[in-house]
Amino acid sequence: MSKKHSPISSKAPVMLHGADYNPEQWLKYPEILREDIRLMKLANCNVMSVGIFSWVSLEPEEGVFTFDWLDGVLDSFAENGIYAFLATPSGARPAWMSEKYPEVLRVERNRVHNLHGFRHNHCFTSPVYRKKTAILNAKLAERYSQHPAVIGWHISNEFGGECHCDLCQNAFRDWLKVKYKNSLDEVNHAWWATFWSHTYTSWSQIESPAPHGETQVHGLNLDWRRFVSERSIDFCQHEINTVRAYNPALPITTNMHMIDGIDYRELAKILDVVSWDAYPEWHYTEDGDDARLAAWTAMHYDLMRSFKKKPFLLMESTPSLTNWQSVSKLKRPGMHKLSSLQAVAHGSDSVQYFQWRKSRGSSEKFHGAVVDHSGHSETRVFKDVTEVGKTLAGMTEVVGTSTPVRTAIIFDWDNRWAIKDAQGIRNSGLRYEETVLQHYRALWELGIPVDMIGSGDDLSAYKLVIAPMLYLISEENGKRIEKYVEQGGTFLATYWSGVVNETDLCHLGGFPGPLRRTLGIWAEETEGLHSRDLNGVVMQASNALNLSGDYDAHEIAELIHLEGAETLGTYRSDFYAGRPALTVNRFGEGNAYHLATRVKDASFYVELYASITAKAGITRALDSDLPTGVTAQLRTDGESDYIFVQNFSGSPQTVKLDGADYTDLSSGTTAQVLNLEVNDLAMLKRKSLV
Template sequence: MVALLPQTSRAGDPCLLFGGDYNPEQWDEAIWAEDVEAMVAAGVNLVTVGVFSWSALEPSAGRREFGWLDRIIDLLWSKGIAVDLATPTASPPRWLSLAHPETLPLTAAGVRLSPGSRNHFCPSSTAYRAAAASLVTDLVAHYAEHPAVQLWHVGNEFGQVCYCDSCADAFRAWVKQRYGTLEALNEAWGTAVWSQQFSDWAEVLPPREAVYVVNPAHVLDWRRYCSDALLALFDEQAALIRAGDLLRRPVTTNFMGFYRDVDAFAWASHLDVVSDDSYPDPGDPDSPVIAALTHDLTRSVAGGPWLLIEQATSAVSWRPHNLPKSEGRMRADAFRAVAHGSDGVLSFQWRASRAGAERFHSALVPHAGTDTRLHRSVVRLGADLARLAVAGEPVPTRVGILFDWSSWWAAEERGLPSELLRVLPQLRAWYRPLWRRGLAVDIVHPAADLAGYDLLLGPQLFLLDDAATANLRAFVSRGGTLALGSFSAVVDANATVRTGRFPVGFTDLLGAGGEEWWPLPEAGTSLVGELSGHASVWGEWFPLVTSPDDEIHPATVIPAKAGVSPTDHLDDEIPGQARDDAGLSVIPAKAGISPTDHLDHEIPGQARDDTDSSVIPAKAGISPTDQPDDEIPGQARDDSDRAVASSDHEIPGQARDDTDSSVIPAKAGISPTDQPEDENPGSSPG
């Protein structure tokens, strides 16, 4: 096993990282020593510093103020706490915006945004990039030899989009490099439609606000460019760090899961450590499965261990209604991330802010101080994470769900048969039954190396280029099982519709081909054929399947050759359990993945060993009676025995979420008496 950050190993053994963002510039220096002592008591071993410190480090152009940062980093390291040092370039100071208003982003409608928030910069602005590079260069030179710095953190939550003339120039250069000639560009974008042909490169502009629907190929390439432009910005700062840090400490930035504007697959090889922010909604009963899916995406992007670099200990401050977390929920969220491959749990932030936009965002130390329910639960969590020996362990999988940012972008543009068929809801619907059964799942790009997978699921691969199509066909020819969902293999890399029966490129494997996409009426329709029940939103017309009423109902599920083909096509959006009990419940078995192959649901260590889901608990000497009674308010507790082997029964709502917080501590020898029962908000404690 290899630690994500070797410097944080204990006696040569990798350990989980625990801590979070720390913003000492928001506090009087007199409180710093108290903070650091409390960090030590809580088991903190890594803090992120400097994310939003540009104005504190450079209060005016060219003036450096590193003294306060020196003192806090020295203090942290004197107590054995490592630092994830950020480049503070996500929030430019006001003096830069006033001196160079062109650094501020322009919306698609032509509105220049103002400073006063954060992320207020144009990615292509030369003035912004020069100022950022100057500060990063000096920051790296100043701290390159400091032993506390064990991780570099570039920017924060990249996602800025700008439509200004500078971005138009950069986009034009990107398009020219991609297509080479105007003839190739006109062909790729299909500009014969609506008289949109380009006769000069100067005519290529961002897809700004227009009278009606903008060319979808134009918008698709714009989205690709925007992700690449942000990556270039990351690379610029990462290169300065790598050039100045002779110790070659790893470089990261924080992704945001399924965030539309950043193609994490395209970024992955540029990061030394893949990190992610995770903020599941305590008020959403689906949040455990959504979080698990997002963690699997991040692990897949990383190709192994990753880092949960931000999460909330309790309520956030940016939803319309912000529910707090019980201790059980906080623990479950933390252990779930570890179960899905994270080598640490970091939170935003150490001490709750008194001012600013995030003053009501929870923290490891709330406004009420350390002698509180929340902070005591943080201390217990830190102690329990320190006892887990799972850092660096892989999560072997045989099942992959296919996903591609370009396909997602293309599938949700205007001018489609339906705006109700959305990619992420489909992805979650296909993932949920696998998660319920404890199957470990990777999220895989369709053009990636597919060796090692036995089963691939494509919930909605609207866009498949030629290389990806060939890759999936080769996977099937090698004996793999592929299932494609609604509205898949519809367009090529340029969002041009593929002609012929669909899914184009796979009809020979299916033994059938669709003729017509069939959005369903608002009330939905009854299923016919192999399934019973009710379908909503979407259907597809496959004339091979008939019914007494086939003039009304499209086909539902089309397996080729009596269901023995390695390729299936699920072409209805079937709500909830209907899909689970229908196609998706039998596909793993068809791929040779039996219940004995699946992983214990949401259990670190077990989730990192798919050879035998009962081996690791036995090694740890854990029996079912070791599970503590960690209640989650308002939800039934999951009493199922997850320490032996997970079963296929449904676990409602938060009950399944409770699994991590009850079983994982037991693996580390933590008994029920080590964890107090959760307090129920809205009732008197005790």
Template structure:
């Protein structure tokens, strides 16, 4: 395969096999099998059913990777190493328990009292008096110490990375000039798994596997914004460097609830979306459909029929022809002025907190809803964690920033004082990084910069509603009233200006939307979960007052977005229509040309984009 690829001037991203091992290895070395939280060891089977700590498995993986590296180190087709596949999961065996204790000893400087304080173990008399007493969370054991649960998840990330670092040792030794990646996986980890912000420094290029739910319950442009959100996380993980779309399906998947075929055009649109958000590649799982086993009905470039005379194959070939015309886009950058904070550790904390609701806390969905207001306007966004440098942005948005790590409050303070705009919401500034509640009033370290005190939060039943009365003189273009559901914070202003108040219930008349002038900038607090139309109207004001630049200076119809990449000389503008019907777009003044046009490339005045399609425009900076 490697030789044949070289003969056609192709390249190979070569994977290592640690994600799924042969049965003989499990039989000979049962310690490599994972142990579940209930302390029962797995049988052989599945994928990633291995202990990350096992010295035996680490040795075997290193051995086979050494053989691979030696064999292919000088092969001209070798382009990138793909290490393992979709790392994920956890093991609770004795080897992992001991490694967890060592991790904790290092984290807490061998001070058990410090650990007990951080975990607040005195509650329910769970104080530890010896390190050997500490066990990972278990359904038949400890799950109520939130600091333990957080540190266990941090350990799982640490141990996964440590396993990966062992895997790549021979690759670095024998092929030091070949980049290394591993494919990050949305469905295992984006919601509640490995912290990729910790993992990203150890890969040379970020890659991820994208499997959207097109033509489903959500409108396609809403699903498109979710895909954009995750693309933008993966781009931000390496500070804006282009990433790789490692896996995608040209057709249906077989593991989603409904394997609906992609309608004509949607496969190409989804592929170009990845490029628009910063990918320098479009790749597929799988090339040829497996004849048997669990993914035999998963989409592929070559179907079971075995030839190229299929709709899907021809669509893939067409995508290839389009990509051949985008050589100038490779390596270009995206320069967002807006950041939305989505932080894995914050997500873990919110999910684990026993309140203020058990269901519909929806941290991920809430972040996407705020992000969507910029995506729909064609304004690029970085999706970041709370540890990044805020100073390069005009606007930083932190929905539900429940956990505020040490130093983050000071960063927000400096960002706003220097002229930035900061937006946060209910259920922010509640706990520190060990999940201990801040004393002296919420939102903790954000209290001064926001100019408010959050006294209580009212969790509403699904059918409950409140209403918000908005000061339309201070917020032009907004309606006078909006609906509030799920969460309503009860706040006092401490220097902030009230922009909206609650209309009903015992807290009628109290602030629901505030802004605090802080130095040269502003800090907004949204005390309630608002409907989409509220976010749309509110962020229109933020866009105008912050002078945010759109990718193309025009109003985009519903279902259409624009993203832009640039090399500093040219702007490559990707207009994408996620609706079924064609959409017309008025173009701003200035010279532009259609990169993919066969004949007349120069365009002006208006452009029409068919349904499930796109245009790539080029203009000078």
């Protein structure tokens, strides 16, 4: 059975390779525009994103439109076999609009109106801003939606930020009226507003959180974040509506960049294809642990792929360095190809860069680009990009392939927001994302594909579901997890789970709230540990996972009581030495594990998940022993499997394959032993085993 999705565009059913292109910056340099086309072809680039910040070049005065320069660019693309994602330019509006219509400018948390400048410095609620974007977007769509070079819409750029103007305050109150059925009593209860006499007696009293106002009502903070997310998504939908009808066949995307203010899982629902901007800080850490960063980056790629369970686009990455990281390191030899194809390994059907040519001035004049200020192809970066383009050109058969996944990690935006607002056990940092990464990295090291899902998503496709620090969970989603385990699923939760409900009110009756019956434990107390404090987990003899050893633990420790679960490992020291630290509850047809403390040793998680996945019947991408820092990722079309073996360890590594017939995708030769240099990878093909 085919497990292949349609390509992003039927016009270009290939791996897409290209960059953000800003020709409007070079209109006074026609020789450079001509040279760009030649260099794009030389670098094996077949797609560019254009128009992202071009508003003033398209509408230099209100109602005066100048499209001739964009006509020339797109016509030149079409003549030279280059495609375009055409952007709507709402990410940065022209100064004439700010001057004439000051309502479009954002108001910050301190209630001060911004001046014109920067980008995404506009109010998503403003009727004027919505009207102006609709006019320009419609003109772009009318003129270019049928253009032979255009293969998709790129809506705005990295949506983010929030506005606290009067328009947004009123919109927030209207949003609350819908959510809470026009009942202030329900709002007050959901937010526990009797705390510090914060009860609201009229809707007009409700204000968004402010540094000189309210910050301590967690339910308000959480609902404001939800509102900002929904308002941003609504603005994106507004833009989509202005262009969709002119050519419904054109796929629509917007590029995401892990901005904390938007629930990307919800944003993805209104898009045809998900796009991601990735800027890992390779070679940055003092210990040189690129493998940790590779796992972090891979986790975000899997998040993007998981939203729609199909290939996504790597819309931006840097071909060299950035200009905004604290230390901007050059990519070491091999890292550009390895890091670019890491995205493909995790489900991307493109590798695209910011930017094509370095800006001559302003804040991004030293940001990495394919073409440097030297303006020619005789650079290390240009040659690295050309090599990636050549490799991608030989990977057309991988386009549209899927990633077979039987393991999922729950990663909710509501939960992230609530955890970061929690005041209690460790105000120096609960480190939610780091906790998720600990669990993800172990699976990454084992070469086990992972989906990153929401607590409200369907769980039935997975043999193992992991919920690190699922602090916020509703009764309904707790019941869904209970049913999943009862019907044969395997579930693992950690400390600080099942603490609050969907409005950030503590579950009554004992933690972990709606997970208590599933996990078979009661968490009496949770302690934050100082950096000087060290405890540990000692595995019980003959435990059900056949694990042995004594592993250091730190930062958080939960004191639990067994309510049907059995102990697999106990605390090593302090007054709770010998008490359960790792448990399993055999519940219905399934198993539910609980880890009560943050284990410091990375080897613990690898051994834990090697055992749990083996018991659950979950297979790895490659049935071989992988050295630390080497991972294997899988894509398949149902007939052939494509295995990407990647070496992020910082040292040469040898991997002995598992005996299946493998062909090297680049050379066409057979392989059974891989000798991987530093920052090296192998791309293999075999008859499908999944």
